[in-house]
Amino acid sequence: MEIYKADVIIVGGGGAGLRAAIAVAEANPALKIALVSKVYPMRSHTVAAEGGSAGVKKASDSLDYHFNDTVHGGDWLCEQDVVEYFVARCTEELTQLEHWGCPWSRTEDGHVNVRAFGGMKIERTWFAADKTGFHMLHTLFQTSIKYPSIKRFDEHFCVDLIVEDNRIAGVVAIEIASGEFTLVEGRAAVIATGGAGRVFRENTNGGVVTGDGMALAYRHGVPLRDMEFVQYHPTCMPGTGLLFTEACRGEGGFLLNKDGYRYLQDYGLGPAEPTPRNKAMELGPRDRLSQAFWYEQQKGRTIEGPHGSVVHLDLRHLGEEKLRERLPQIYELAEQFLGVDPALAPIPVRPAVHYTMGGILVDGRCASPLAGLYAAGECSSVGIHGANRLGSNSLSELLVFGRVAGEEAARFASSVAPAAPASVLAQAQAVEQRVLGIRQNTRGNERIATLRKEMAQTMEDGCGIYRLAETMQKTCDKLDELKERFKNVRVEDKSSVWNTDWLLAIELEYQLDVAQAMAYSAINRRESRGAHQRLDGFEQRDDVNFLKHTQAHYVAGGAPRIDYGPVKITKSQPGTRAYGAAGEKAEQERKASHG
Amino acid sequence: MNKRRPYVRPMDGWWRKNPYFVEYMIHEATALFVAAYAAVLLIGLLRLAQGEAAWTAWLATLQGGWAILFHLLALVAISYHTYTWFKIMPRTMPPVIVGGKKLAGWVITAGGLAAAAAASLALLALVWGMAR
Amino acid sequence: MAEQPKTIEIEVLRYHPEKDKTPHTQVFEVPFTDDMSVLQGVQYIKDYLDGSLSFRWSCRMAICGSCGMMINGIPSLSCQTFLRDYYPARVRVEALAHFPIERDLVIGMEGFIEKLESIQPYIIPKEPRTPAQGEYLQTPEQLAKYEQFSSCINCLLCYAACPQFGLNPGFIGPAATALLHRYNVDSRDGAQAERMELINSEEGVFNCTAVGYCSEVCPKHVDPANAVNQNKTNSAADYFLRFLSPKGGAK
Numbered sequence A: 001m002e003i004y005k006a007d008v009i010i011v012g013g014g015g016a017g018l019r020a021a022i023a024v025a026e027a028n029p030a031l032k033i034a035l036v037s038k039v040y041p042m043r044s045h046t047v048a049a050e051g052g053s054a055g056v057k058k059a060s061d062s063l064d065y066h067f068n069d070t071v072h073g074g075d076w077l078c079e080q081d082v083v084e085y086f087v088a089r090c091t092e093e094l095t096q097l098e099h100w101g102c103p104w105s106r107t108e109d110g111h112v113n114v115r116a117f118g119g120m121k122i123e124r125t126w127f128a129a130d131k132t133g134f135h136m137l138h139t140l141f142q143t144s145i146k147y148p149s150i151k152r153f154d155e156h157f158c159v160d161l162i163v164e165d166n167r168i169a170g171v172v173a174i175e176i177a178s179g180e181f182t183l184v185e186g187r188a189a190v191i192a193t194g195g196a197g198r199v200f201r202e203n204t205n206g207g208v209v210t211g212d213g214m215a216l217a218y219r220h221g222v223p224l225r226d227m228e229f230v231q232y233h234p235t236c237m238p239g240t241g242l243l244f245t246e247a248c249r250g251e252g253g254f255l256l257n258k259d260g261y262r263y264l265q266d267y268g269l270g271p272a273e274p275t276p277r278n279k280a281m282e283l284g285p286r287d288r289l290s291q292a293f294w295y296e297q298q299k300g301r302t303i304e305g306p307h308g309s310v311v312h313l314d315l316r317h318l319g320e321e322k323l324r325e326r327l328p329q330i331y332e333l334a335e336q337f338l339g340v341d342p343a344l345a346p347i348p349v350r351p352a353v354h355y356t357m358g359g360i361l362v363d364g365r366c367a368s369p370l371a372g373l374y375a376a377g378e379c380s381s382v383g384i385h386g387a388n389r390l391g392s393n394s395l396s397e398l399l400v401f402g403r404v405a406g407e408e409a410a411r412f413a414s415s416v417a418p419a420a421p422a423s424v425l426a427q428a429q430a431v432e433q434r435v436l437g438i439r440q441n442t443r444g445n446e447r448i449a450t451l452r453k454e455m456a457q458t459m460e461d462g463c464g465i466y467r468l469a470e471t472m473q474k475t476c477d478k479l480d481e482l483k484e485r486f487k488n489v490r491v492e493d494k495s496s497v498w499n500t501d502w503l504l505a506i507e508l509e510y511q512l513d514v515a516q517a518m519a520y521s522a523i524n525r526r527e528s529r530g531a532h533q534r535l536d537g538f539e540q541r542d543d544v545n546f547l548k549h550t551q552a553h554y555v556a557g558g559a560p561r562i563d564y565g566p567v568k569i570t571k572s573q574p575g576t577r578a579y580g581a582a583g584e585k586a587e588q589e590r591k592a593s594h595g
Numbered sequence B: 001m002n003k004r005r006p007y008v009r010p011m012d013g014w015w016r017k018n019p020y021f022v023e024y025m026i027h028e029a030t031a032l033f034v035a036a037y038a039a040v041l042l043i044g045l046l047r048l049a050q051g052e053a054a055w056t057a058w059l060a061t062l063q064g065g066w067a068i069l070f071h072l073l074a075l076v077a078i079s080y081h082t083y084t085w086f087k088i089m090p091r092t093m094p095p096v097i098v099g100g101k102k103l104a105g106w107v108i109t110a111g112g113l114a115a116a117a118a119a120s121l122a123l124l125a126l127v128w129g130m131a132r
Numbered sequence C: 001m002a003e004q005p006k007t008i009e010i011e012v013l014r015y016h017p018e019k020d021k022t023p024h025t026q027v028f029e030v031p032f033t034d035d036m037s038v039l040q041g042v043q044y045i046k047d048y049l050d051g052s053l054s055f056r057w058s059c060r061m062a063i064c065g066s067c068g069m070m071i072n073g074i075p076s077l078s079c080q081t082f083l084r085d086y087y088p089a090r091v092r093v094e095a096l097a098h099f100p101i102e103r104d105l106v107i108g109m110e111g112f113i114e115k116l117e118s119i120q121p122y123i124i125p126k127e128p129r130t131p132a133q134g135e136y137l138q139t140p141e142q143l144a145k146y147e148q149f150s151s152c153i154n155c156l157l158c159y160a161a162c163p164q165f166g167l168n169p170g171f172i173g174p175a176a177t178a179l180l181h182r183y184n185v186d187s188r189d190g191a192q193a194e195r196m197e198l199i200n201s202e203e204g205v206f207n208c209t210a211v212g213y214c215s216e217v218c219p220k221h222v223d224p225a226n227a228v229n230q231n232k233t234n235s236a237a238d239y240f241l242r243f244l245s246p247k248g249g250a251k
Helices: A015-027 A063-073 A080-099 A132-144 A212-219 A263-267 A286-298 A320-326 A328-338 A393-415 A421-440 A448-462 A469-486 A500-524 A580-593 B019-049 B052-062 B065-092 B105-131 C038-049 C110-118 C140-151 C163-167 C173-184 C192-200 C213-217 C224-244
Strands: A002-005 A008-011 A033-036 A150-153 A156-164 A167-175 A180-185 A188-191 A230-236 A254-256 A303-305 A308-314 A347-356 A359-361 A373-375 A548-553 A561-566 C007-014 C024-031 C068-071 C074-077 C091-094 C101-103
Touching: A008 A015, A008 A167, A008 A393, A015 A033, A015 A132, A015 A150, A015 A393, A063 A080, A080 A132, A080 A393, A132 A393, A156 A180, A156 A212, A156 A421, A156 A500, A167 A188, A167 A421, A180 A421, A188 A212, A188 A393, A212 A359, A212 A373, A212 A500, A230 A286, A254 A263, A263 A286, A286 A308, A286 A347, A320 A328, A328 A347, A373 A393, A421 A500, A448 A469, A448 A500, A448 C038, A469 A500, A500 A548, A500 A561, B019 B052, B019 B065, B019 C213, B052 B065, B065 B105, B065 C224, C007 C038, C024 C038, C038 C068, C038 C091, C074 C213, C110 C173, C140 C173, C173 C192, C173 C224, C192 C224, C213 C224
Parallel strands: A002 A180, A008 A033, A008 A188, A033 A150, A188 A373, C007 C091
Antiparallel strands: A156 A167, A167 A180, A230 A347, A254 A308, A303 A308, A308 A347, A548 A561, C007 C024, C068 C074, C068 C091
């Protein structure tokens, strides 16, 4: 087995991982950084983020506004001290990215431009046309090349963490090109592997978004927090789930039902004005918009298409010129994938799974309960998204907390001695044997794709936009069954070089762990909050019993153990979460009562 | 043991594998006609310098069947070369900004072709006028 | 009577370094619907017909740059190439041309990554600034000068379209040059002179013979041929200016 001795290991080469790597390199150039990623960094799913990244910019905006939007949007399940830190750091990080070359869209006078986004009171979403994630990722990746202390392990698939004396000591990875194992030793590690949306059937996520890092930490005893909160994005392509950015609505797009009616006004989001005002109608938060779709579908007011019910995303009134300038990628996606010219016809859309609000439990400094292990980005639950993330907060999150994780990991690595190498190697060899065992398994005949599809279907059935105890229970049972059947999974390909069949099997095992954490967390939360909505007697938010974080603990060979942690409230007491005219009224009342 | 063994595909006959490459090769080949015609003109110059007899003999040669055939071939080849040359031109030059907007490639190509046609016609008219 | 489900034949160039001396083709029969991409066809093969087929893919929406393949001989992103455009004829799928095949549809791309790393693909500021000083001002016109070249997704279709790269794998090639140019013409950057050496070198822009196919196949309208050819002019100017200035060229 190859051995590489690093100081800080970063698993995941997306936005958060790259930002963390740069932070380590800048904090202490003497530290050796190993950046382990299962794909070349620029393939990471940050690339597909479209609309933009939030940071207070306008004179009329304030950190308090951003804080309140985020906490209200998260239905008060946010760690408010962490949100305060977050909103205070977004703009600096976005400016840093500007200095590194990110091609932010500009105003005529050369300043960075901002656009409106769902659930945000003031325009504060920095954007690079509708390819913001792409430009952020490539800027970070290309900037990371500047730092000689970052050693990349591209296309290295991380299969386990090595924990020695209750702290992190390294990771084991497969070099995909050869199928050989590498032990990367290090005194601190940052997990930045992104979300787990691929456990659902219809999703906006890339094939790589399989929750690997979550499962790695989870199996080593780190709880996964708030995993029941899975975001459905309201405007996705039927069938494939591909994303039509919220910026479509930020630029003024409408959502219409089969009668051409802007149905959101029926769901407490009105009034319907020709230009949607912020935090109203089409600029409401994603959970509410996806839920409104579900009701329209129940009422038979959606349009039936070959891939299920759809509503219309109408951009026609924006005109071709503006669409080409502001939403060029959306324009091409609609034309090429759907044969729809958005300047001439509305785009059929439906909700699809988009984002995992929960993740690896970390504190406000990105530290997990396992010493030396940090996490940042979608794989983590640092506590800013609560029960529903606001669009454009996640790109800022990966900058702000990628940096924090990197700096904290650098500090930790400098403060401790390396673990005993012999013991670390012995552990790594045991991991190698276990993982080779998956490839060599000849017991069973279960197809990887069959198990994966059954998992994705049952997650959609049980953990969709609206949830019932009965169907969630079925999902839990089905996942238990699939984990059992996984023992008989058959990897057809027994070879070494570029064996993606083997990698898919390993990923599937990760996915089943994460899916279980989601389903069991969901069935145990007997209330409705944010993206977790129930229709079986728990339709209301229950702050008495459930203003707390779910924590799912891994149990080998069984269902996860669920317990709860406190929610940090600093300056925003839980209140009514209202949007549109009702939201404005509620805000005035709040202001009046505070004097 | 590392089992990687990347396979490098041969490049033999690469230009036949794609119509675009065939067009490129024809474009490159037609450049030979440009060169050949330059040589013809140079020889003409040389003949002129050698005196009236040499010049007249050269003119007579040009009126032969083979020479006319060559000229026709050269006309076709050079026309094709001109066309493909202007077709690629937008890709080879810095952006042309007109009224704050980048000029589209086809405009540059069309402009080049129009200029080439105009220059050819002007030359033809000039020679025509001199010959009368 | 129920309609017979439609199928389409996909012919794949297979190569397994642990078994094969040379690549060979294999034909698969795949169920066809008219909204299926070639990538979805290939995924079907992997899921249900032959789990050993290897290929890269991720985003499915033409932005991650993973899934480039030769489709009927044309460098294409398989996620945005649709089977309906070939049906009922057979579709031929092969690893991107001009790159070594690691296995099946997977190419070796270390060479490209080295090139990318060699061009100093980051801002080397003309006037350094701290975040506290706020952003650099950059007008939409200044942004427009480089934006197109910053849109490269590194899918490498342009290299598969460049016979000069095929003949000389050392050539820095279209995408890397486009990125180099992207930083050179960014109003915040001041390191054009530092990047000139590479442009002028044996591996530099004069390998390009203006075939132009790279820009034809680019799925993101980057027009890398334009970046390469503009830098021929820059390189020539640099060469002649060297005689005029004691410090040389663009420095």
